[in-house]
Amino acid sequence: MSTQPFETLSVAAGTSVEDAPLEVSVDTSAAAATAPTSGRPIGPTGRPMPVFPEPATLEKHGPARIVAMCNQKGGVGKTTTTINLGACLTEYGRRVLLVDFDPQGSLSVGLGINPNEIDRSVYNLLMDRDCKVEDVVLKSNIPGLDVLPSNIDLSAAEVQLVTEVAREQVLARVLAPAMADYDFIIIDCQPSLGLLTVNALTAAHGVIVPMECEFFALRGVAMLVETIQKVQERLNPVLEIDGLLATMYDSRTVHCREVLARLVEAFEDKVFHTAISRTVRFPETTVAGEPITTFATSSGGAYSYRQLAKEVLARCPAQ
Secondary structure, three states: OOOOOOOEEOOOOOOOOOOOOEEOOOOOOHHHHHOOOOOOOEOOOOOEOOOOOOOOOOOOOOOOEEEEEOOOOOOOOHHHHHHHHHHHHHHOOOOEEEEEEOOOOHHHHHOOOOHHHOOOOHHHHHHOOOOOHHHHOEEOOOOOEEEEOOOOOHHHHHHHHHHOOOHHHHHHHHHHHHHHHOOEEEEEEOOOOOHHHHHHHHHOOEEEEEEEOOHHHHHHHHHHHHHHHHHHHHOOOOOEEEEEEEEEEOOOOHHHHHHHHHHHHHHHHHEEEEEEEOOOHHHHHHHHOOOHHHHOOOOHHHHHHHHHHHHHHHHOOOO
16 A cells, blocks of 8 residues: 655665655645644654644744753763754744853764863853853854853862752753843753753753654653652753654654653654654764764754744744
């Protein structure tokens, strides 16, 4: 039985699928956005794929929605998603600040910043009361995308914050003056549920949980959700889960499809319709120090993150 493909790849002779331009026909009219789901293509989550409207143009910027990119498991695509989601949001006219909140400094490296050569980092912002966001922030090569870089110094903050008054709220305090200048502040958390991650959750309005489509990643989500609920109850009552994002998805494997189906069964509409497929392009963009939207602008990965940006904006209409 043949099925109508959701994406159409046009591949010239001698061109790999990774390099092929992605041709997508999407109806973004108001009628399409409100049309019944019957007849729409089935997305990777097994649900009819909605048509996300083109984001409206903003007349002014701010106040920012703070989003924590969080998962205590490493290697699930947090940094990749932070960089590329941020870059895609700027394409839709949003001003975005990315916060590298991992002592490894992977986000900084992914945007071409050498963590060993920066004068000030997020560590200084947290620990030095005279240090302001404007003293640390760096402009990226993407218009509208700024970065608060990090390096190994941040690992000391977790120890030093233990003795601080209101230690869980330090990040929220230092980011507050910057909220009027941005539409989104996205925090790339470290792969743990320690004090730095709790600071990110306390500062955030929403959480995006990238997770690899494999069994052990599925097990860890329950622990993360429990931590988010504790932060909601004790520190940040406005915190909510914006969505769970399937990453490193491979529709060819039964295991990936089953894990994603289990995720949808457990969390229902909290799972993003968009799924990020595996591609060799993502490691290449890290080496290049730029988002996939500029490194391989017509690739499937770039298209997926643009779809994710539309979905995030649809879920946060105030932005």
